[in-house]
Amino acid sequence: QxxxxxxxxxxxxxxxxxxxxxxxxxxxxxxxxxxxxxxxxxxxxxxxxxxxxxxxxxxxxxxxxxxxxxxxxxxxxxxxxxxxxxxxxxxxxxxxxxxxxxxxxxxxxxxxxxxxxxxxxxxxxxxxxxxxxxxxxxxxxxxxxxxxxxxxxxxxxxxxxxxxxxxxxxxxxxxxxxxxxxxxxxxxxxxxxxxxxxxxxNALWIGNKVQVSGLNSNYQGTMEGIDDGGALLLRLYDGTIKTFYSGEVSLRPA
Ligand code: ATP
Ligand code: BTN
Structure with a gap:
């Protein structure tokens, strides 16, 4: 040491x-x-x-x-x-x-x-x-x-x-x-x-279809990346971008 x-x-x-x-x-x-x-x-x-x-x-x-x-x-x-x-x-x-x-x-x-x-x-x-x-x-x-x-x-x-x-x-x-x-x-x-x-x-799954799930929610879309603060950006199938904060959700491939 x-x-x-x-x-x-x-x-x-x-x-x-x-x-x-x-x-x-x-x-x-x-x-x-x-x-x-x-x-x-x-x-x-x-x-x-x-x-x-x-x-x-x-x-x-x-x-x-x-x-x-x-x-x-x-x-x-x-x-x-x-x-x-x-x-x-x-x-x-x-x-x-x-x-x-x-x-x-x-x-x-x-x-x-x-x-x-x-x-x-x-x-x-x-x-x-x-x-x-x-x-x-x-x-x-x-x-x-x-x-x-x-x-x-x-x-x-x-x-x-x-x-x-x-x-x-x-x-x-x-x-x-x-x-x-x-x-x-x-x-x-x-x-x-x-x-x-x-x-x-070095990130996994950017541009891929992913699922973001919380206690009472479930979203599918394309992983866009992260915003300037580190939150996850998901492009939903209607084209809108949804932001997720790390406290509450898990990410996996869809
Ligand atoms: P996410 O982080 O996306 O919510 P996760 O399954 O990785 O999902 P974490 O809370 O990050 O969940 O990690 C805890 C989980 O990691 C445990 O539920 C267990 O399944 C797993 N785990 C525990 N010890 C180890 C280990 N030594 N190596 C790999 N996985 C482990
Ligand atoms: C996770 O995968 O959710 C995080 C696991 C973090 C494990 C480390 S081991 C050292 C430190 N002490 C703990 O009790 N947890 C972290």
Whole structure:
């Protein structure tokens, strides 16, 4: 960890052999004012969480499970942008370390060959229209075997399954922290616009027929892309464009 080339992300590291959820620990530490960019990393979570109350499962020591604490000058509406920033960082890190072509899936996943390899969970606290902290939780499947993934049906993969060999997690982590650091600095300096371009360049299903479903809604159309804030743009069959925010809906092929 001493040779990591970052300015903010990963300068402070809290390592736990086992914990409930790194996002929970990170939120506590954020409230206590830990330094910006601190990462909370673990070998095993008993209550790993995904979006919408779903669970994140990862056998001990097989994946990368960590959370980053950020104190951005941001509006609560901008927080989904950090999810997308992290997804782009994962794609870049997998390409740089392993030459793998991964893709971002709106709003919070990374896929390889149509299978989920990484999930991202951003959580925040805000006061009026000012963000107090953002916790960015990343779960990347690294050394899970095919058997470890059968519980997800035919929806998930790992780097080991893709490449046919086990990998050194620390090496991927180092590069991923560097990419997160670069992109967070870019966000601080130039906002979301350059990230929007990077996201779009690596996105799944743009121009394809997709379905967007929420608790009580279901829309089909063509995925146009995302707007300047990161919301999903769907072209309905009557030609109108409908905007979706990440909190409430899921995206899949139609
Ligand atoms: P969407 O994000 O579009 O709503 P999703 O199915 O990816 O759909 P998420 O909430 O993003 O839902 O992710 C949580 C889901 O991820 C869980 O319901 C589970 O099916 C799946 N999941 C849990 N752990 C893993 C893992 N290690 N690898 C791949 N998938 C996992
Ligand atoms: C999703 O796919 O919905 C998001 C999954 C996020 C998983 C990571 S693992 C580290 C961090 N701690 C958690 O409890 N969740 C995130």
């Amino acid at each position: 001493t040779d990591i080339k970052t300015h903010i992300i990963g300068q402070t590291v809290r390592y736990y052999k086992t914990t409930t959820s790194t996002n929970e620990v990170a939120k506590d530490l954020a409230r206590q004012g830990i330094t910006e960019g601190a990462i909370i990393i673990t070998e095993e979570q008993s209550k790993g969480r995904g979006r919408l109350g779903r669970t994140w499962q990862c056998p001990p020591r097989t994946g990368l499970c960590f959370s980053v604490v950020l104190f951005p000058r941001a509006n609560p509406m901008e927080v989904p942008q950090f999810t997308m920033l992290a997804a782009v960082a994962v794609v870049k890190a997998l390409y740089r370390t392993l030459g793998l072509r991964a893709q971002v899936k709106w709003p919070n996943d990374v896929y390889i060959e149509g299978l989920k390899i990484c999930g991202i969970l951003a959580e925040m606290a805000a006061e009026a229209d000012r963000v107090k902290y953002v916790v960015l939780g990343i779960g990347l499947n690294v050394n899970q075997s095919k058997e470890d993934l059968v519980c997800f049906g035919n929806t998930a993969t790992s780097l080991r399954v893709q490449l046919g060999r086990t990998l050194l997690r620390s090496q991927i982590l180092k590069v991923l922290l560097e990419e997160l650091d670069n992109l967070y600095t870019l966000w601080q300096q130039e906002g979301f616009l350059p990230l929007k371009g990077l996201w779009r360049d």
